[in-house]
Amino acid sequence: MRPCKNVHMLPSRASADDLLVLLEVARSGRFSRAAESLRVNQVTVSRRIAALERAVGGKLLVRAASGWELTDLGRRALAAAEQVDGVLQKLESGSEVGAEIEDVVRLSAPDGFTTFVAAPAAARLHQEHPGISVEIVSATRRAAQHRSGLDIEIVVGEPRVIRARALRLGGYVLGLYATPDYLERHGTPTGFDDLARHRLIYFISSMLQVDDLDVGRRYLPEMRDAVTSTNVFAHIEATCAGGGIGLLPTFMIKPHRGLVRLLPDEATVEMAYWLVAREDTLRRPSVAAMVKQLRQTMREMGNVLSTTAAPEA
Template identity: 55%
Template structure:
């Protein structure tokens, strides 16, 4: 679709409604955010399309997505939003909601502390997290940012490598007392494994990490990495766990630390419009800062240092 000359000047209110629908992906969610009803939101979008002479939204598989004309209008809508924010000089410099889709471990260990640090400076900023372990979506409806494991292949989005973390093999001290400590990889054959549900795992990098445990038998499987940690601590078997979640627990022992280590990357996927939101940009900076702060823990170095010192 080619951009058309507006038939009349679009309403600032209509542009703000478009901004909300673009961020939420649904009329109902946008209506709730704006304190309007669904009918009013639909009427505002129709009014904007009449003013611009074309469609600004089309239905996608997961909600409403912007057309090229809609993306053009969105830039103007963001300028309106920024202008309105400047009219409130006493308000904090940043405000609004950042919506993030990320894995459970990243959400708890990286995203939550990053938002806490950002809110200390900008208390009107908030974070909504959809915890999920999956590939990057081709249509990012309802979220501003995604964090995935493994390099994503996406269109109309920017992918940023945030950093790496490592998986190691762990067992509880009680489990090792009952079953003995394996001395070679061959001793793990037929042993109970705690990890993701293989048939439901959508992330190639996490699936490939199982290569060192192929001869083992699934004992407890879950889509939630915190379940992996708790099940391993309870003695359900050998857990293939992120070092940053396992190392703080003194009742867990890492096995073959110099030989069994899977290094995996965290990638951030951003919608183009999210990179024009000052709040989202500030949160990305906070994520980078938290990743740098936690680098040793993510790579299992903090536990190694503690063991060397002791």
């Protein structure tokens, strides 16, 4: 009688279910969030990932400060997982044409971009694709080397990135502003030399993570701090309250706030917003649709981003 083949010696195949678990972990960066999305517990997620690693013969994830990050093998497995997910979405829709996208896009951006660009873009995206929801986190920082849990990062200044793409979205301008009352009390500066007599409202230098935003110290070294904050809206409110001279994004200054633009020919600092995302993430239909909306919103704001929005002194 022929002996039975030992099934335990046969190489295992990657399970489609396990690939979908990897997909959720890659999108969220957390086992807990993946478990919540899949409606299972974290033990099941861990067990599925371990089974997939045994099937493909290597580590798919490594722990990073911000969550779980994909290895090179993990990125290849993720590409397969995205294909499986795409096929399943087509089957569930009953048609390959006009299938509704169901996904969550997670984005981080500085406060001003979040309010004036990301939020309107996300709202229009959701109107066009009701199955896509967008999570926006306000953060002014450098591009992360490990971007688990985020699909898109918006940063100020051209970033140095590894295993990701950086796309320039557009420029904007920083200018000096003050209230008429402040200028009446302290005098109106007519040149850079006069600024040393005034106090600056800007970011906290010691907490600033973005080199390009450290212009307060580079361009205005003689000005002492009045009010500093990690939040640009605090800069605007402190300036409107007459606390000093604010170095502010011109596109965020509403005419009704009564601020006066100072030294526009001399004190104009050009900045730029950049988008950072992994190549595999950019291929997801939901992320591609969000990038399209961000670019469209930036184009529509082109004139506002590059011009003053208050009277000159």
